[in-house]
Amino acid sequence: MRSALFSAENLEKESDQPGMRLQNSKMLKIELNGEAMARVGSMVAYQGQVQFQALGSGGLGKFLKQKLTGEGVPLMKISGRGDVFLADYAADVHIIDLEPGDALSINGSSVLAFDSTLQYDIKMVGGAGMMSSSGLFNCVFSGYGRIAITTKGTPVVLNVDAPTYVDPQAAVAWSASLQTGYHRAEQLGLGTLLGRRTGEAFTMSFAGQGFVIVQPSEEPPIQGMGRQEQQSGGGGLLNQLLD
Secondary structure (H helix, E strand, C coil): CCCHHHCHHHCCCCCCCCEEEEEECCEEEEEEEEEEEEECCCEEEEEEEEEEEEEECCCHHHHHHHHHHCCCCCEEEEEEEEEEEECCCCCEEEEEEECCCCEEEECHHHEEEEECCEEEEEEECCCCHHHCCCCCEEEEEEECEEEEEEECCCCEEEEECCCEEECCCCEEEEECCCEEEEEECCCCCHHHHCCCCCCCCEEEEEECCEEEEECCCCCCCCCCCCHHHHHCCHHHHHHHHHC
16 A cells, blocks of 8 residues: 555654654654643554543642632543543644743643643742733643643743744643733723724733743634633632632
8 A cells, every 4th residue: 555644754653762752843743651641532543551640620629629620631541551642722842841940821722731740730820810811820840751742733942032922812831930010001081982992902911921822813712701611610619709
């Protein structure tokens, strides 16, 4: 049988070392010898002796936070020995190596998989979340290991060496050490009162030393509803508690 489909670039990529690697730009391969964590429903294929266990948001504390905030990562533990292939609606996949002392704040919807050696928690986005439909909370990862994230399109990594502003729906992840805030980008005036809008009412601001990963895609929220309220009923409860 002959076809361009069977070209080398489409064949499974083998390695002698266990762990995460890109099968291609849209698919992650984990050569498993132990365990790893992945987004629920992200497995597209596997080979070998592999077990999958649903974990909710990764523990009781994180589960309660997710129920209150609507944020977090619905997780499953993958364990055993074999090859596991993961993807998320053909989004681009990127691997980041974290080392001791590193901390990455990431939109939970962009987390695909990570090594079980990493620690993570759900934390409030300082200064920006209350004004944003992108959510009040992010997942903050630290420790030593690899994490695979997804973006819709090829991202740009901005080095924060000057005041930096990003649309909340386009901000995928950033250095956890950065200070975040709220910045009104749209100028108020008679046109605004008459209903003329630029679509850029506000942005997230970043200051300090670090980087921001920005995807070339925005996910407009459902009219009148923030993302945390779309994902669960807990966002409204949290807002009531904060009012």
